[in-house]
Amino acid sequence: MCTHTPACPTADSPDHEAAIVVAGHPEQGWSLLCNGVLLFEDTGELLPDGRVIAPHRHLTVVA
Incomplete structure (x- = not known):
């Protein structure tokens, strides 16, 4: 789907975001x-x- 150079990560790649x-x-x-x-x-x-x-947000701890 991507036409960029270099190509963007695929939807199955760990870095797809x-x-x-x-x-x-x-x-x-x-x-x-x-x-x-x-x-x-x-x-x-x-x-x-x-x-x-x-959703996979990092939890923020407030002291």
Whole structure:
């Protein structure tokens, strides 16, 4: 799907979130990456094959 040079990581790559945003909708809380991944602001993801990756934010400890 990606036409960038060098090519962006595929949706199956461990670093798939590094792909370039082709449609950003911050007001709705999501972005479409050039590899077909929908990335949500809560860090959840929807992969092109329909798999869901649950939000995976790092917990912040407040002292």
